[in-house]
Amino acid sequence: MSLTKCGSCGVPKPIAFMHRWRDDGILESRLGGARGILVEREAFAGSLQKIEEALGFPIDHIIIDAKRRDAKLYVDDVVSGVPGVIARLRPFRRLGYVIMIRQAAMIGLAKAELLSYKPGVKFVGRVYPVYHPILFVGDVCGAFESLEKKRARPIYGKIGEAWYSELYVDDSLPREDRLELEKTPETTARAGFERCEACGVPRGIGNFRWITSQAKIIDTTTGEWIIYINVAGLNTILRELEQELGEDIPRMVSRFVFDVYRGLVREHPASYLEDLSFMKLRGFGIPDADAPSREELAQGLVVRNPFNAPMVAGIVAAIRGGDSAEFTWETPEPGVLLVRVEG
Ligand SMILES: [Zn+2]
Secondary structure: OOOOEOOOOOOEHHHHHHEEEOOOOOEEEOOOOOEEEEEEHHHHHHHHHHHHHHHOOOOHHHHHHHHHHHHHHHHHHHOOHHHHHHHOOHHHHHHHHHHHHHHHHHOOOEEEEEEEEEOOOEEEEEEEEEOOHHHHHHHHHHHHHHHHOOOEEEEEEEEOOEEEEEEEEOOOOOOOOOOOOOOOOOOOOOOOOOEOOOOOOEOOHHHEEEEOOOOEEEEOOOOOEEEEEEHHHHHHHHHHHHHHHOOOHHHHHHHHHHHHHHHHHHHOOOOHHHOOOHHHHHOOOEEOOOOOOHHHHHHOEEEEOOOOHHHHHHHHHHHHOOOOOEEEEEEEEOOEEEEEEEO
């Protein structure tokens, strides 16, 4: 699979076609309008792995259930209207999965393969590489539920380097009423993007390489694997983890995210990671200042339209604070985050 790229900035045309970088800093899917971010795989999927290690017991069931619900709504939105009705007809349903597999590869999540499929009964798939195997099981369950309109029970495991998931319809699982996506509050803000004159995508995104053969997006400055992930899903997972496991979760997540970005800053001095201007390109939110001083940070930096408070606080502290920075955050009004960093 190869993607046609913009002749001016090099971003694949389907990415520009399917996503909108709004002037208020919100990055969203043009289909359905769900908010997303372009984030280092390690900062989100890696943090979930670290939470599990720190807790010392599996949290698969919480992750799969939260991601399943988000993915169902995502596929409901993406495969909608008349094409959606057609894609859910039994003879065409396989095509719905093919579209979602292609989509997952394009946004850097996974290279998946449909091995065996019987409409309305079962689905067997193989995936490698994958951004996070357990999150992906949730994605597959949600897609299945959206396309089949039935709940399924997943069985999954690793053989060699690849992950396999099998889904079987289970009518004993409760049907749910329509869940609403929890939107992050929004406020007015101005990103002031410098955009590609040909495709409209902000300059800076051209720094990424879309390697479709591996289903990865690579940041050419840091070499990091970047994924595009739904903000509502990410927030749902973190909220469920907090509800199930306790109020320490946001602090743990912010610390893990801090560690990831602090590591990148140390490894790549004199790169774009010197200031916060990259945050708006990724859909993270718009800081009031791109290069706040230590004094300004101690007083508090405002970030408008943050996608997630603990993660954004960890990013700000890692980029502009020191190795042993301490930080806190608060939300003075909806859509506005105040981050204080000491050290
Ligand atoms: Zn372009």
